[in-house]
Amino acid sequence: MDFTIIAETNGDSLHPTTYQLIGAAASLGSNSTVICPNGVGSSEASKINGVEKVISVTGDCFNIFDGGAWASALSSMCGEMILISASPNGREIGSRIAAKKGIPIIQDVVSMTEGITVSRPIYSGKAMESLTISGGAVVTLRPNAFDAALAENDAPINVVNQSADVRIAIQEAINKASERLDVTEADIIISGGRGMGTIENFSHLEEIADTVGAAVGASRAVVDEWGMPHRMQVGQTGKTVTPSLYIAVGISGAIQHLAGMRSSKYILAINKDPDAPIFGVADYGIVATWEDAIPALKSALSDLQS
Amino acid sequence: MAYEALDFYDVDSLLTEEERMVRDMVRDWVDEEVIPNIEIACRDGVFPDEWRVALGEMGVLGAPLKGYDCPGLSYTAYGVICRELERGDSGLRSFASVQGSLAMYPIWDFGSEEQKNYYLPKMASGEWIGCFGLTEPDYGSNPGDMITKAEDMGDHYLLNGAKMWITNGSIAELAVVWAKLDGVIRGFIVEKNDPGFSAPEMKGKHSLKASVTSELVFQDCKIPKDRMLPGVKGLRGPFSCLNNARYGISWGALGSAQACFDSAKDYAMSRIQFNHPIASYQLVQNKLSWMLREITKGQLLAYHLGQKKDAGNWIPEHISLAKMNNVDIALEIARVARDIHGANGILDEYPIMRHMANLESVKTYEGTHDIHNLIIGRHITGIQAFTREA
Amino acid sequence: MNIAVLLKQVPDTTAKITISDGKVDENSVSKWSMSPYDEYALESGLQLKEATGGNLIAITCGPERAKKMLTDAAAVGADTLVHISDDGVSDSTHVQKLLTAAVKKFDSHVVLCGKQAADTNGGSTGPGVAELLDAACVTLVSEVNFSEGNFTTIRPSNSGTEKVIVNGLSVFAFDKGSSELRRPNVRGIMMAKKKPVESITSGDLGVNLDPSNVKMNSQNPPPEKPAGQKFEGAEYVNEVVSKLRNEANVI
Numbered sequence: 027m028d029f030t031i032i033a034e035t036n037g038d039s040l041h042p043t044t045y046q047l048i049g050a051a052a053s054l055g056s057n058s059t060v061i062c063p064n065g066v067g068s069s070e071a072s073k074i075n076g077v078e079k080v081i082s083v084t085g086d087c088f089n090i091f092d093g094g095a096w097a098s099a100l101s102s103m104c105g106e107m108i109l110i111s112a113s114p115n116g117r118e119i120g121s122r123i124a125a126k127k128g129i130p131i132i133q134d135v136v137s138m139t140e141g142i143t144v145s146r147p148i149y150s151g152k153a154m155e156s157l158t159i160s161g162g163a164v165v166t167l168r169p170n171a172f173d174a175a176l177a178e179n180d181a182p183i184n185v186v187n188q189s190a191d192v193r194i195a196i197q198e199a200i201n202k203a204s205e206r207l208d209v210t211e212a213d214i215i216i217s218g219g220r221g222m223g224t225i226e227n228f229s230h231l232e233e234i235a236d237t238v239g240a241a242v243g244a245s246r247a248v249v250d251e252w253g254m255p256h257r258m259q260v261g262q263t264g265k266t267v268t269p270s271l272y273i274a275v276g277i278s279g280a281i282q283h284l285a286g287m288r289s290s291k292y293i294l295a296i297n298k299d300p301d302a303p304i305f306g307v308a309d310y311g312i313v314a315t316w317e318d319a320i321p322a323l324k325s326a327l328s329d330l331q332s
Numbered sequence: 333m334a335y336e337a338l339d340f341y342d343v344d345s346l347l348t349e350e351e352r353m354v355r356d357m358v359r360d361w362v363d364e365e366v367i368p369n370i371e372i373a374c375r376d377g378v379f380p381d382e383w384r385v386a387l388g389e390m391g392v393l394g395a396p397l398k399g400y401d402c403p404g405l406s407y408t409a410y411g412v413i414c415r416e417l418e419r420g421d422s423g424l425r426s427f428a429s430v431q432g433s434l435a436m437y438p439i440w441d442f443g444s445e446e447q448k449n450y451y452l453p454k455m456a457s458g459e460w461i462g463c464f465g466l467t468e469p470d471y472g473s474n475p476g477d478m479i480t481k482a483e484d485m486g487d488h489y490l491l492n493g494a495k496m497w498i499t500n501g502s503i504a505e506l507a508v509v510w511a512k513l514d515g516v517i518r519g520f521i522v523e524k525n526d527p528g529f530s531a532p533e534m535k536g537k538h539s540l541k542a543s544v545t546s547e548l549v550f551q552d553c554k555i556p557k558d559r560m561l562p563g564v565k566g567l568r569g570p571f572s573c574l575n576n577a578r579y580g581i582s583w584g585a586l587g588s589a590q591a592c593f594d595s596a597k598d599y600a601m602s603r604i605q606f607n608h609p610i611a612s613y614q615l616v617q618n619k620l621s622w623m624l625r626e627i628t629k630g631q632l633l634a635y636h637l638g639q640k641k642d643a644g645n646w647i648p649e650h651i652s653l654a655k656m657n658n659v660d661i662a663l664e665i666a667r668v669a670r671d672i673h674g675a676n677g678i679l680d681e682y683p684i685m686r687h688m689a690n691l692e693s694v695k696t697y698e699g700t701h702d703i704h705n706l707i708i709g710r711h712i713t714g715i716q717a718f719t720r721e722a
Numbered sequence: 723m724n725i726a727v728l729l730k731q732v733p734d735t736t737a738k739i740t741i742s743d744g745k746v747d748e749n750s751v752s753k754w755s756m757s758p759y760d761e762y763a764l765e766s767g768l769q770l771k772e773a774t775g776g777n778l779i780a781i782t783c784g785p786e787r788a789k790k791m792l793t794d795a796a797a798v799g800a801d802t803l804v805h806i807s808d809d810g811v812s813d814s815t816h817v818q819k820l821l822t823a824a825v826k827k828f829d830s831h832v833v834l835c836g837k838q839a840a841d842t843n844g845g846s847t848g849p850g851v852a853e854l855l856d857a858a859c860v861t862l863v864s865e866v867n868f869s870e871g872n873f874t875t876i877r878p879s880n881s882g883t884e885k886v887i888v889n890g891l892s893v894f895a896f897d898k899g900s901s902e903l904r905r906p907n908v909r910g911i912m913m914a915k916k917k918p919v920e921s922i923t924s925g926d927l928g929v930n931l932d933p934s935n936v937k938m939n940s941q942n943p944p945p946e947k948p949a950g951q952k953f954e955g956a957e958y959v960n961e962v963v964s965k966l967r968n969e970a971n972v973i
Binding site: 246261263281284285288 | 371598599603604679680681682
């Protein structure tokens with residue numbers, strides 16, 4: 027089976043996910059054709075193992091994101107089996123290519139084996155679905171779910187000029203400092219408790235929140251005693267939250283706090299007291315003071331983002 | 333987060349689709365707007381005005397009344413609304429009971445066409461709040477001996493007397509007041525600015541703190557002649573209002589009971605003692621099982637009574653039984669729930685103590701628990717036992 | 723203006739999902755709701771309708787139970803309710819063909835939907851229907867307005883958000899919208915109850931549902947999470963972060 031991979035880019039280079047898309051195809055023994063929209067990252071892509079050929083597509087339509095135009099420009103170069111990142115843009119381009127070709131699309135796949143059999147989470151991860159594909163399909167892969175391919179290759183690059191009609195126009199760019207999310211909306215929450223010492227120390231949690239696009243939460247103790255806004259409070263009388271990742275820093279884990287966050291998909295607890303009840307519900311616990319752990323956490327998370 | 337109610341026997345599956353949609357509308361509103369704010373309202377001792385506006389916008393005030401811009405829902409739907417409101421707080425349900433059953437209903441049933449057209453649309457929309465003046469400082473269970481009186485002065489009536497324990501009194505635009513005219517109980521509509529009328533708020537309650545309770549004072553209160561309700565004389569007037577309000581309470585108390593059960597269940601599942609959740613211990617399971625049993629019975633009682641109300645084949649004693657039983661079990665469930673919560677049960681982080689304190693009032697108002705027993709006792713024996721004088 | 727809003731009924735996001743015999747047991751779902759992003763599409767559709775004096779057509783493709791969701795949509799102001807039977811529907815191409823045919827049948831000028839449904843979390847429907855309609859599509863939008871013959875919308879950009887302008891038949895896929903959702907009221911509910919749901923099948927729409935390339939093998943509970951892991955000392959932060967990425971896949 028030959029795979030066509032549409033590269034995911036990050037500014038003017040490849041996004042790490044592209045390596046994972048290629049790695050996923052290679053794990054099925056397939057050599058891939060990688061399409062680089064607007065030519066971005068094409069020489070980088072040519073060096074990745076498992077790449078047979080790179081198509082560097084240039085055209086005016088790539089100056090703005092219009093999934094319809096991108097799909098029109100790219101679809102004629104795609105084979106029957108297409109892999110794209112399950113990023114918002116990837117999902118949109120993939121959907122349009124699938125509809126154009128009259129083939130199904132399967133989104134957010136987390137494993138792929140011979141056959142081709144894929145699995146994906148459904149109902150927000152409350153179940154997993156296994157599907158077998160016979161024939162053409164577009165498959166979007168969840169970022170970081172597949173091993174990345176190494177880069178020791180030298181595949182040829184074809185440059186193709188292909189544009190398409192763009193049907194949308196940007197009227198106005200609205201720059202805004204990214205607003206910090208509300209705890210009920212965020213996929214990652216970092217919360218502090220009395221163990222943070224003073225309200226001023228929450229700035230360290232805010233820095234981490236800004237790095238990973240998280241919301242900042244708080245226990246009732248610090249809301250009541252330090253005057254943090256009530257909307258930040260997680261727990262029995264505050265918000266009930268179910269993020270993918272809840273990071274509790276200096277929160278002992280009173281039953282009222284647990285009531286608001288125990289349904290989080292994953293919980294990371296940082297507390298200096300090894301007997302703190304928060305460790306009883308944590309998937310990952312680090313016994314350390316926040317002063318030691320938070321700078322390390324911040325640098326580890328920033329490394330991941332870059 | 334959507335609330336999933338305890339409904340062991342799927343009683344709600346017997347509701348019509350319309351009734352279920354109304355339920356979901358009120359339920360979502362209570363979850364989003366009432367429960368997050370109720371403790372502050374209680375602490376401040378106020379009934380938030382936004383709630384009046386929202387109840388009017390949802391169109392649930394005076395639920396079972398038809399015409400005059402009233403909702404025209406079934407009595408069953410009215411019961412469901414009371415239940416959903418009281419899961420938030422008994423004070424909120426009290427507001428709706430008084431507005432719909434005690435203030436709008438007598439105008440709707442006993443008022444003149446002019447009175448209905450003038451008052452009911454404004455009350456259904458929540459623009460005007462009403463209250464109901466029957467109980468007096470010295471006449472509670474025995475309203476027939478009330479001393480508030482009305483005198484016909486030719487071109488107007490003059491009211492003198494005082495009413496007590498009046499929900500919504502100080503925030504109301506109008507009061508439906510029961511007073512004796514030549515020794516016969518009649519209903520009068522008194523407006524906020526009528527001369528000689530005042531409604532001072534009663535402070536210091538440990539119960540129904542998010543509901544306004546007032547006295548109504550009439551000192552040579554002068555009202556126009558067209559404010560008397562023409563359609564009823566005697567205790568039948570106030571008692572028919574009370575029948576409807578009591579009916580709503582029989583559903584409402586189940587809302588409080590469900591809130592206490594939910595909290596107790598969640599707490600018992602997550603509270604670890606002796607290395608295990610306390611829900612895994614037999615004594616706690618016994619308590620939870622008892623709660624579920626009583627709530628389920630109460631739900632069947634309320635639903636069946638709702639069907640009888642809608643069919644019109646009910647007697648007041650049916651309502652007495654349901655009001656008495658469902659408030660009684662709700663109060664006991666609140667107490668047992670407090671017990672399951674241990675010391676945490678006294679905190680305002682949990683709704684338990686608030687519901688418990690509220691239900692103490694609910695047990696007493698709209699006919700005390702004992703009076704309802706006597707109503708049923710009279711039904712069984714044919715012998716009234718309210719008074720020693722025959 | 724005819725405003726089509728594509729809606730999907732899904733298990734309420736708080737509902738428990740149980741699996742029996744390798745399949746999610748739909749009968750055990752305690753509550754079905756309108757998919758949350760679809761609610762923002764509907765709200766925006768109602769605002770467009772009010773602004774332009776249009777007609778709002780709520781369309782769903784699903785089993786019988788999905789009709790209830792259309793009635794909910796009518797309670798807040800949907801004018802026409804269209805239920806397409808999902809008999810024989812087994813992949814994204816089928817759903818998109820049926821929805822597209824319905825959008826055309828009702829002469830829609832604009833199509834609104836959620837960015838993804840809360841069951842499959844795919845995100846294929848909006849762009850897929852746009853492709854079949856040969857229409858523009860903007861995804862992850864927070865509002866849609868209409869003035870002087872054009873639609874304007876707000877979508878995220880690298881530096882914040884951007885206002886995008888589109889003309890002609892367009893599809894907008896909503897993220898969380900910028901407007902608060904309206905509540906139904908009793909009057910709306912009573913009117914909704916009387917509003918008929920138009921039931922149509924793939925045959926009525928002239929859509930052929932070809933055999934699918936995709937076969938569902940099984941649905942299973944997610945893998946058990948490993949037991950909690952505790953590390954003594956801040957020197958383990960890096961290790962934990964790599965577990966968050968590789969084991970838990972949450973960052």
